[in-house]
Amino acid sequence: MTTKAPYRTRQQRELLQYLRATPGMHHTAAEIHEHFNGGERPIGMATIYRQLERFVDEGIVRKYVLETGDGACYEYEQEADECLSHFHCKCEKCGRLIHLECADLEEIRTHLLRHHGFDWHAGKTVFYGLCEACRRE
């Protein structure tokens, strides 16, 4: 088994920096591409996709698939380590991502495993619905 030695490139650094600077916001690949092309240090589309995929694999960026037809959304994950015991609720209206600390999460996990044989990876699952603010409208 070989350990990979990833290079630290300018593009990777600036991309991560951009995502980190906007916590709680989601961006499509196209939006990110547009952002950097506006500046004087452009980043190619392929690189954006490749780096985003890497970030997602490393767990520092979360990927969503909304039904808007605009493609996938990516969002910086603040506390990646702690998020394993969180609920992730995405409001379909305002797009806000809500982190819920909840003991019932473990109950659901246990239930799925015992009764349905399914080993749930809570960290990767997003609950879609309406947040409280949007629900009241």
Add this chain to the structure above:
Amino acid sequence: MTTKAPYRTRQQRELLQYLRATPGMHHTAAEIHEHFNGGERPIGMATIYRQLERFVDEGIVRKYVLETGDGACYEYEQEADECLSHFHCKCEKCGRLIHLECADLEEIRTHLLRHHGFDWHAGKTVFYGLCEACRRE
């Protein structure tokens, strides 16, 4: 104000009939197209998409998007009562989508709404993890 008078076509009838005959199963547009092309009464891809969109608007078919890049899935919408206990679990290893009927789902919904103010849209949420078969390996 004019009331629209949708025509009842052979394609629409057979398409709905096919979906209705496989409750609890999901199909991509490509799979549906393949199914009908195998027979002697083919249905064009554009028609499939147009009819599916109509069914979704009418609420008799549900659409949901996976992160696999295989496109959207469509599924016949059963009775409202049964829909409350509808789970979608996606195995991250073998890619299988598991359909779970489970009464506990409603408990989770209630919990999220009462304790966290989040109106969960269970039908659009996919639980990622490992299915029983893959877990045992």
Add this chain to the structure above:
DNA sequence: TTGCGTGCAAAGGTTTTGCATGGCA
């Protein structure tokens, strides 16, 4: 120097759309 990362362009796949034709009412 080594070989991973980048950028461009091309390919791949899904979904939408224009337009002439077919078929339901």
Add this chain to the structure above:
DNA sequence: TGCCATGCAAAACCTTTGCACGCAA
């Protein structure tokens, strides 16, 4: 007979991939 629905093909998208070059280590 009206006019919606269909089918084909092309277009519009989003995303991935091949390949030569650039650049980090």
